[in-house]
Amino acid sequence: MWYFKSLKKGRILEFVFLVIFCVFFFGPLLNLLLLAFAKGWQFPAKLPTSWSLQWWEYVLQDPQVLRSIGLSFWIAVVVTVVSIVICIPAAYAFARFQFPLRRFFLFSFLLTNAFPKMGLYVAIGVIFYRLGLMNTFTGVVLIHVMNTLMYMTWIPSAAFQNVHQSQEESARDAGASPLRVFWHITLPMAAPGIAVASVFTFLSSLDEAQGTLLVGIPNFKTMPVIMYSIIADYPSMAGAVFSILLTLPTIVLLLAARRFVGADALVNGFQMK
Helix, strand or coil: CHHHHHHHHHHHHHHHHHHHHHHHHHHHHHHHHHHHCEEECCCCCCCCCEECCHHHHHHHHCHHHHHHHHHHHHHHHHHHHHHHHHHHHHHHHHHHCCCCCHHHHHHHCCHHHHCCHHHHHHHHHHHHHHHCCCCCHHHHHHHHHHHHHHHHHHHHHHHHHCCCHHHHHHHHHCCCCHHHHHHHHHHHHHHHHHHHHHHHHHHHHHHCCHHHHHHCCCCCCCHHHHHHHHHHHCCHHHHHHHHHHHHHHHHHHHHHHHHHCCHHHHHHCCCCC
């Protein structure tokens, strides 16, 4: 009897914690969704007093906004490809070879995420100014890549470590060259981890605002940069519409990653040894 009472109390506590989590997690998103379709919403009304699509029309008909959306996706694609080209060989080296200061170099990829970004961006901006990279597409891509090094190194490194070397050795014993073994054995087996890292890299680039604002203004205005000006100059309804446009790709890509890859690839990505 005591066991069943304890079990029932445990279930109730789990339900309470689940409700609290849903309120804190989905509450702001629901408020954002309501605000995006509201024409008027005055305190203390719990729901919008009138509904309208006028702010959707404003955002989607603004040429500057449409250009920022296209530019954001184009930069995110380029950053993802560049990060893969640069980081996958490094990830394989960290996974397969033991060399001096290996752990130091591996943890150095955390530096861009360990300190306040604006201070780091100012220091980088000084270097970019001397190199003529300010207000250039190359400069914007480079500032985005610096934020994605951790994802594209740590997660693929763990994915490569999960590929047993005995499988690679069996292929070599059968006469396959090292390059063919990597291309047909190692890379396909590590593909889920690389896919997860690519999704996070794409989303990180898509959401990057401070670096783009410092390096790319005035010619390169991405979605987050335009969002700042919309929130400052227009009612909150316009900002809510733009927030949904910025959040939607994140939700879609994360759901796709969860559907086709699985959560274990992400968890294993941070189990570096």
